[in-house]
Amino acid sequence: MTRQGLVELDAVIAIARRGSFRAAALELEMSTTALSNAIGKLERQLGVRLFNRTTRSVSLTDAGRNFVGQVGPALQDIHEAMNAARSQQEIPAGMLRINAFATAAREILSPLILTFLRLYPQVHIDLVTEGRLVDVVAEGFDFGVRTRDLVPSDMIAVPLGPGRRNVVVGSPTYFQKHGKPLVPPDLLRHACLRIRLPNGAPYRWQFEKDGQSVQIDVTGPITLDEASLSRIAALEAVGIGYVMESDVRNDLDAGRLEAVLEDWTPLLAPLSLYYPGRRHPSAAFKAFIDLAREFSKQSRRRR
Numbered sequence: 001m002t003r004q005g006l007v008e009l010d011a012v013i014a015i016a017r018r019g020s021f022r023a024a025a026l027e028l029e030m031s032t033t034a035l036s037n038a039i040g041k042l043e044r045q046l047g048v049r050l051f052n053r054t055t056r057s058v059s060l061t062d063a064g065r066n067f068v069g070q071v072g073p074a075l076q077d078i079h080e081a082m083n084a085a086r087s088q089q090e091i092p093a094g095m096l097r098i099n100a101f102a103t104a105a106r107e108i109l110s111p112l113i114l115t116f117l118r119l120y121p122q123v124h125i126d127l128v129t130e131g132r133l134v135d136v137v138a139e140g141f142d143f144g145v146r147t148r149d150l151v152p153s154d155m156i157a158v159p160l161g162p163g164r165r166n167v168v169v170g171s172p173t174y175f176q177k178h179g180k181p182l183v184p185p186d187l188l189r190h191a192c193l194r195i196r197l198p199n200g201a202p203y204r205w206q207f208e209k210d211g212q213s214v215q216i217d218v219t220g221p222i223t224l225d226e227a228s229l230s231r232i233a234a235l236e237a238v239g240i241g242y243v244m245e246s247d248v249r250n251d252l253d254a255g256r257l258e259a260v261l262e263d264w265t266p267l268l269a270p271l272s273l274y275y276p277g278r279r280h281p282s283a284a285f286k287a288f289i290d291l292a293r294e295f296s297k298q299s300r301r302r303r
Helices: 005-020 021-028 031-044 064-087 103-120 173-177 184-190 227-235 245-254 283-302
Strands: 051-053 058-060 095-100 125-129 142-145 158-161 166-170 193-195 205-209 211-218 220-225 240-243 258-260 271-275
Touching: 005 021, 005 031, 005 064, 051 211, 051 245, 058 064, 095 103, 095 283, 103 125, 103 142, 103 158, 103 245, 103 271, 103 283, 125 283, 158 283, 166 245, 173 258, 184 205, 184 211, 193 240, 220 227, 227 240, 227 245, 240 245, 271 283
Parallel strands: 095 125, 095 142, 193 220
Antiparallel strands: 051 058, 142 271, 158 271, 166 240, 166 258, 205 211
């Protein structure tokens, strides 16, 4: 086996797990061409095909299944030994991968992630933002960031900051022309900036007051799937937006946007950083958790 044998073995396991060369290449941060070449080289060395490949699917051959069954546990032991060695590092270094909602990433980017990078310049952080819920272990992430109520029960969680909330906002120009909604059903008479969920379904705006919950399927001139776009449209007086308060706090303070229905938008669950238990965490992994816990303590003091 060549010096690159470990990379090739990781490639086999990743493709077997993902069922896709493209998904495995993204996980391993390789091009699809490089990944295909690595597998082809390994198959030539072994003298057998490990995968059946068509234009639509990838599956293990019988030889491939036997190979993965034997190599998988041994490869896991090798990576465990490598992690044990890395855990002896005194200076945090290497890469940390974090998966988060886009709004959550914006909230923690400056106070937590950028602070960490200034403290530990030898660490590289790969921050991936997406709306869907992912299995952080299966998809190769060190940490996830989601609201506390979405953290899997088998994960260790560190709370990040106080509760958050959505706000309904519009520009002074819009409200001067169209008036302000006083209760959620009034939104049906306004131009609203619709929200699309990651699965493609329209989002019903959520409200609650005195134990009464209301969902409004708003209508309006545009549908968006990113909060920063809703902010821009609201600033341009296109309509009323439903956004995370942290995304428009500066606009509210400056008077560029005004909030309405505030008594109908209670606090939501706070954010949490979560991660699986590890026998041999790296110095970077431990340092990031320590900083997150300190960030959590400071947030509680500010409340």
